[in-house]
Amino acid sequence: MLEKGQLSGRNKRRCLVNVFVLGLITILFVNKYWETGLSGIENGFQCQEFEPLLGRPSGEISRILESFQLQNETLSKLANAVRIRTEMYDYFPDPHDEPEYEGWKPFVELHERLASDFPLVWSRLAVEKVNEYALLLTWEGTEKDLKPAVFAAHMDVVPVEKKTWGMWEHEPFSGYWDGEFLWGRGSFDDKNMLIGVLQAVEYILREEPEFKPKRGIVIALGCDEESSGRYGAKYISSILLDRYGENGIYSIVDEGVNGVKNVEGVWIAAPGTGEKGFINVQFDVRTPGGHSSVPPDHTSIGISAEIIRDIENQAFPPRFTPENPVTQYYQCAAQYSETMDEGLRLDFLRAMEDEGSNHRALQHLINTGGRKTECLFKTTRAFDIINGGIKANALPESVSFLLNSRVSVESSVDETVSVFSNAALKIAKKYGLGYFMNDDVLVDATDKGSVNVTVERSLEPAPVSPDNEVWREFAGSIKGFYEKVVFPAKFQNSTTSLIVAPSIMTANTDTAHYWKLTKNIYRYQPGFAMEDTLSTIHSVNEHVDAETVMQVVAFYYNYIHLVNGQDF
Numbered sequence: 001m002l003e004k005g006q007l008s009g010r011n012k013r014r015c016l017v018n019v020f021v022l023g024l025i026t027i028l029f030v031n032k033y034w035e036t037g038l039s040g041i042e043n044g045f046q047c048q049e050f051e052p053l054l055g056r057p058s059g060e061i062s063r064i065l066e067s068f069q070l071q072n073e074t075l076s077k078l079a080n081a082v083r084i085r086t087e088m089y090d091y092f093p094d095p096h097d098e099p100e101y102e103g104w105k106p107f108v109e110l111h112e113r114l115a116s117d118f119p120l121v122w123s124r125l126a127v128e129k130v131n132e133y134a135l136l137l138t139w140e141g142t143e144k145d146l147k148p149a150v151f152a153a154h155m156d157v158v159p160v161e162k163k164t165w166g167m168w169e170h171e172p173f174s175g176y177w178d179g180e181f182l183w184g185r186g187s188f189d190d191k192n193m194l195i196g197v198l199q200a201v202e203y204i205l206r207e208e209p210e211f212k213p214k215r216g217i218v219i220a221l222g223c224d225e226e227s228s229g230r231y232g233a234k235y236i237s238s239i240l241l242d243r244y245g246e247n248g249i250y251s252i253v254d255e256g257v258n259g260v261k262n263v264e265g266v267w268i269a270a271p272g273t274g275e276k277g278f279i280n281v282q283f284d285v286r287t288p289g290g291h292s293s294v295p296p297d298h299t300s301i302g303i304s305a306e307i308i309r310d311i312e313n314q315a316f317p318p319r320f321t322p323e324n325p326v327t328q329y330y331q332c333a334a335q336y337s338e339t340m341d342e343g344l345r346l347d348f349l350r351a352m353e354d355e356g357s358n359h360r361a362l363q364h365l366i367n368t369g370g371r372k373t374e375c376l377f378k379t380t381r382a383f384d385i386i387n388g389g390i391k392a393n394a395l396p397e398s399v400s401f402l403l404n405s406r407v408s409v410e411s412s413v414d415e416t417v418s419v420f421s422n423a424a425l426k427i428a429k430k431y432g433l434g435y436f437m438n439d440d441v442l443v444d445a446t447d448k449g450s451v452n453v454t455v456e457r458s459l460e461p462a463p464v465s466p467d468n469e470v471w472r473e474f475a476g477s478i479k480g481f482y483e484k485v486v487f488p489a490k491f492q493n494s495t496t497s498l499i500v501a502p503s504i505m506t507a508n509t510d511t512a513h514y515w516k517l518t519k520n521i522y523r524y525q526p527g528f529a530m531e532d533t534l535s536t537i538h539s540v541n542e543h544v545d546a547e548t549v550m551q552v553v554a555f556y557y558n559y560i561h562l563v564n565g566q567d568f
């Protein structure tokens with residue numbers, strides 16, 4: 001744990017490092033290592049520091065965390081929401097075309113449930129249905145020239161596969177409360193955030209009836225986040241764009257990187273300020289059919305295998321760059337760490353000045369964090385679907401396969417697609433096949449066949465939220481909330497401090513539709529959830545702890561007051 005009093009110890013050590021470097025200068029005189037090493041230490045990384053901010057006195061905020069009655073009320077509302085099976089599948093029709101579609105029914109039920117569980121929100125805010133099943137709630141600000149703050153959450157959940165029902169400790173839509181955890185699909189992702197923001201506003205309306213927001217508060221509730229937000233967030237976005245204009249929103253807070261973690265002995269929170277990009281590429285290999293007794297050396301299946309092998313063998317290397325927000329996260333952890341090996345710590349701090357340091361720092365992250373960490377630093381690709389061939393004695397005439405790729409924040413859709421298409425083109429040439437790319441015929445089909453590559457869907461990496469006043473306020477609100485409210489309660493009046501550093505999401509949220517509304521998008525969810533809880537998201541046994549649920553309520557409560565210019 002990092003105590004405030006220990007800061008001076010760190011400075012002392014930096015002095016020692018400088019003395020050491022001075023020694024090197026005199027002893028070695030001129031030396032390449034000295035050049036890079038010196039500049040690395042002098043100009044090395046400095047973690048950004050934030051003022052801890054509270055929008056209400058800490059006692060008012062901790063009341064939310066400590067009230068058993070409020071916890072009981074909030075958990076009951078969360079359980080109510082979890083019991084409604086708003087499962088989202090990719091094949092759902094647009095509600096605009098088929099509002100009566102069976103799969104949309106639970107959304108109607110959830111709307112009604114929310115309206116009865118949050119009576120003040122529903123009576124005091126303007127509630128709009130967007131494309132039938134998404135919801136947009138607006139609490140008008142009294143000062144019209146202040147841009148509204150948006151709070152996003154989604155009402156849909158990923159489906160529970162029939163064959164996994166039996167594996168759940170408690171039925172997946174039970175909302176069962178065992179005294180420690182609340183169980184069920186959506187309990188964490190994302191009904192926890194949905195109930196959290198609604199409960200924060202309900203609480204303000206009930207407990208602080210005199211409070212009138214100067215800055216508008218907008219709650220944007222998607223209905224198909226788990227299926228890319230094409231029917232929900234997309235429509236919400238165009239309404240908000242019409243209403244408030246480009247960059248007309250102050251900030252957007254959505255689900256994202258979870259809570260506070262202890263990394264190398266340092267408490268650290270890491271809101272996602274970026275998202276990796278997304279690509280689906282469809283490949284279609286056609287060759288002449290015929291009897292399997294007189295085959296060519298390579299069938300369309302063999303040729304497909306070669307394309308797949310070539311693409312799989314061309315890994316995108318992980319990179320540790322300043323363009324990736326998550327780099328700062330690990331550099332901050334290193335800067336404040338009391339437990340990390342000193343040489344490694346310096347490697348992190350001068351990773352941008354020295355190639356060797358950069359390599360060692362990145363390697364350390366990959367060795368200790370595994371694939372999950374590695375994927376934060378590189379473009380990935382995975383072949384996820386393949387179809388081809390119909391009969392044992394017939395040559396396959398057509399093979400199709402789909403590649404899914406997540407694009408690193410430093411790269412782009414075009415750059416990534418070109419790697420895939422070049423690999424396919426090379427194999428097409430090798431076998432004398434035609435080559436089509438996105439409906440362009442680059443090489444005419446031959447009597448031997450063709451390879452057709454189509455980018456079905458793509459999304460650029462999200463623009464990284466900038467370092468500005470809005471970011472410093474958001475980061476400060478996390479720091480204030482944990483240092484002044486949560487930590488003293490959790491660690492008996494400790495002076496534990498918290499580092500806030502940016503990070504990224506490897507998957508996409510509804511915010512992918514919101515880029516034009518504001519540059520200030522923060523994907524963050526408070527709480528202390530552990531890996532054994534987080535690993536159940538989108539899987540069996542999804543559950544959430546009461547502490548996380550109540551921290552979401554209290555955190556939103558604080559931030560809503562903060563963006564209204566209140567400062568305690």
Ligand SMILES: *[C@@H]1O[C@H](CO)[C@@H](O)[C@H](O)[C@H]1NC(C)=O
Pocket residue numbers: 071072073075076177
């Ligand atoms: C809420 O309180 C009621 C009445 O005491 C109790 O039956 C219920 O189990 C509590 N629920 C939760 C989630 O704490």
Ligand SMILES: *[C@@H]1O[C@H](CO)[C@@H](O)[C@H](O)[C@H]1NC(C)=O
Pocket residue numbers: 282284436439441452453454
């Ligand atoms: C290539 O595949 C796409 C998508 O499957 C299809 O729309 C297109 O017509 C195909 N192009 C050619 C030239 O066959």
Ligand SMILES: *[C@@H]1O[C@H](CO)[C@@H](O)[C@H](O)[C@H]1NC(C)=O
Pocket residue numbers: 492493
């Ligand atoms: C923490 O400090 C506050 C006042 O500073 C005091 O009222 C409270 O009892 C203390 N709590 C603990 C657990 O020591």
Ligand SMILES: [Zn+2]
Pocket residue numbers: 154189190225255
């Ligand atoms: Zn989600």
